[in-house]
Structures are given as C-alpha cells and as structure tokens.
Amino acid sequence: MKLRISKACLSITAATFMALVYVHQQVEVVKLSYALDNKERKAEDMLDRKRALEYNINGLASPMRLEKALYSQRIDIAFPKRSQVIMAHPKAESRLKNVSMRETAIERKTVKFSILDIFGLRAEAQAREK
Numbered sequence: 001m002k003l004r005i006s007k008a009c010l011s012i013t014a015a016t017f018m019a020l021v022y023v024h025q026q027v028e029v030v031k032l033s034y035a036l037d038n039k040e041r042k043a044e045d046m047l048d049r050k051r052a053l054e055y056n057i058n059g060l061a062s063p064m065r066l067e068k069a070l071y072s073q074r075i076d077i078a079f080p081k082r083s084q085v086i087m088a089h090p091k092a093e094s095r096l097k098n099v100s101m102r103e104t105a106i107e108r109k110t111v112k113f114s115i116l117d118i119f120g121l122r123a124e125a126q127a128r129e130k
Helices: 002-061 063-072 092-119 122-129
Strands: none
C-alpha cells in the first residue's frame, strides 16, 4: 500500500512539475510576443519619423522653397557686380571671368522671370524649361 501511495505522490509531483514547466513556457511565449510587438511598433514609428525628416530635408534643401520664401518677404537676391567684388588672391582674376559669364546668363534669366512675373506666367515658364 505504501508503494502505491508513494507512486501516486511521485506521479502527481511529476505531473505538477510538467504542468508548471508548460505554463512557464506559455508565459514566456506571451512575454516574447509582447516584446516583439513593442519592438515592431517602435521600428514602424522610427521609419515614419525617418520619412517625415527626409521630406522636411528635401523641402528645406529645395531651391524653389528658398526662392518662394525670399519672394514672399520681398527680398531680392542678385549676384554682386564686378566692381563690388574684391579679389583676395591674384589667380582669382581668371576664375572671375568664368563667374562673370555665368552671372550675365543668370541676370538674363532673372530679367526674363521678372518680366513674366508681371503677367503671372512665371510658373508656366519654369515648368516648360525643365
């Protein structure tokens, strides 16, 4: 009889231990699932933030945005005239000739766009230029 009781106690103890191990495993699976969901949510939030920051960087670096901001404040930016430039290095004179040619081309575009502003055709002209 004692042998049966000890076998029964041993069987109950083994079954209880196995049940506890099973429950512990299930609890760990649930904990890992919550941790995984949390990390996925954080990663998604970070990706959304990255996309928003890239959009902001592209907008801030856009020459069109800068031009619109300056235009809305009525700030006129132009290249300096040759007489307004002081050369710090003697070899810079040769580089100034190239800059001067680009400057006249830009001035012509500026004049063309200022004339188009009068008629409200600037946006159309810029779209066709590209």
